[in-house]
Amino acid sequence: MFYIGNIKIKNPVALAPMAGISNASYIKICEEMGASYAVTELISSEAIIRDNKKTFDMLEGLDKLKIPYAIQIFGGNPKNMGLSAKIICEKFNPSIIDINMGCPVPKVAIRSEAGSSLLKNPNLIYEIVKSVVDNVSIPVTVKIRSGWDNFNINAVENAKIIESAGASAICVHPRTRAQGYTGHSDWNIIKKVKESVSIPVIGNGDINNCYDAKKMLEETKCDAIMIGRACIGNPWIIKETINYLEKNELPKKIDLKEKIKIIKKHIKYLLEVKPERVVVLEMRMHISKYLKGINGASSINTLINKSKTIKEIYDILNELEDKNV
Numbered sequence: 001m002f003y004i005g006n007i008k009i010k011n012p013v014a015l016a017p018m019a020g021i022s023n024a025s026y027i028k029i030c031e032e033m034g035a036s037y038a039v040t041e042l043i044s045s046e047a048i049i050r051d052n053k054k055t056f057d058m059l060e061g062l063d064k065l066k067i068p069y070a071i072q073i074f075g076g077n078p079k080n081m082g083l084s085a086k087i088i089c090e091k092f093n094p095s096i097i098d099i100n101m102g103c104p105v106p107k108v109a110i111r112s113e114a115g116s117s118l119l120k121n122p123n124l125i126y127e128i129v130k131s132v133v134d135n136v137s138i139p140v141t142v143k144i145r146s147g148w149d150n151f152n153i154n155a156v157e158n159a160k161i162i163e164s165a166g167a168s169a170i171c172v173h174p175r176t177r178a179q180g181y182t183g184h185s186d187w188n189i190i191k192k193v194k195e196s197v198s199i200p201v202i203g204n205g206d207i208n209n210c211y212d213a214k215k216m217l218e219e220t221k222c223d224a225i226m227i228g229r230a231c232i233g234n235p236w237i238i239k240e241t242i243n244y245l246e247k248n249e250l251p252k253k254i255d256l257k258e259k260i261k262i263i264k265k266h267i268k269y270l271l272e273v274k275p276e277r278v279v280v281l282e283m284r285m286h287i288s289k290y291l292k293g294i295n296g297a298s299s300i301n302t303l304i305n306k307s308k309t310i311k312e313i314y315d316i317l318n319e320l321e322d323k324n325v
Helices: 024-032 045-049 053-057 078-092 115-120 122-135 155-164 187-196 210-220 236-247 256-271 276-290 297-306 310-323
Strands: 002-004 007-009 013-015 037-039 069-074 096-101 140-147 169-176 201-204 224-227
Touching: 013 024, 013 236, 024 037, 024 256, 045 053, 045 069, 045 078, 069 078, 078 096, 078 122, 096 115, 096 122, 115 122, 115 140, 122 140, 122 155, 140 155, 155 169, 155 187, 169 187, 187 201, 187 210, 201 210, 210 224, 210 236, 224 236, 256 276, 256 310, 276 297, 276 310, 297 310
Parallel strands: 013 037, 013 224, 037 069, 069 096, 096 140, 140 169, 169 201, 201 224
Antiparallel strands: 002 007
């Protein structure tokens, strides 16, 4: 257990922000697996200010969550970042506002001069964090990378600036922007950040199972870990990690019946906030991840990708389950 500002986080296992993944429906699945905290996919501050309906639709369903969650925003204009955070708080009442300073994709980091590009400008980091903190009454957190490239590793410097600007916690993904999601993350950077600030530090990067999670916590002394890509199609990693950390309980194989049960639950939660045609398209990727490694997965995915309705998807899943009883 630890606190982000005045928000109690019951265990050290959280869901990372992932574009197209970390929406209310998937956060709810991970909440039921025991996740103590989650951060939404990144939201454009400029789109919030422009009252963009599509952007607001991305945040539908968050009010149904029981765990603390942060809405993550990105942008390079301090005034607009502060204003967008204020609007979000008024419309959605999140537990926390998170600022993205780690996204490496060109659309964010280069064209918007936001995300990981901010790592090159410590003064702007301070101005953005201070503006957001001054405009909201809830805790503000920041997600950073180790630096822009291997010649500019400045996570410790930036973490100190973020703390001085009033942030309540920092999440560190110890890859550079140049690395993207390739190569290996340097957990020693998380350790150095933890030693340099007094606010909570959350570690993220290369956590592929419960053993990695425990290793990161022990090696870096970070307050919590955030699981990202390893959770796609495998929300059970949340439960497995909590059970391993708390009870030293080893993971068990997830059978097909359980996987199909969670797929259907995921569909149900998405249908509560999105039209069927959108859910059908979104679930194509999710189902391929859920069913990865099972016999005949390729042919099943082909059928799913041709489906036009939820009923067709259910029929395919039910037939798959019947064949494997």
